[in-house]
Amino acid sequence: MTETAAPEIDKRLLEILVCPQTRGPLVYDRDHQELLSKKARLAYPVRDGVPIMLPDEARSLSDEELRAL
Secondary structure: OOOOOOOOOOHHHHHOOOOOOOOOEEEEEOOOOOEEOHHHHOEEEEOEEEEEHHHHOEEEOOOOHHHHH
């Protein structure tokens, strides 16, 4: 069984996306397929290359994860 790489997000899209709660910048975590908002302390999932920018779908970031940003 071959493992397929996760779909990439268009770099132009990443430049214009902001956190829906804070309107602040997002950091793309390619390994976990998430967009991270330091200010909101949230990680928004990216599914099949599509960012899911709904706060209800996001998970909270731990203090350790925030320090790593």
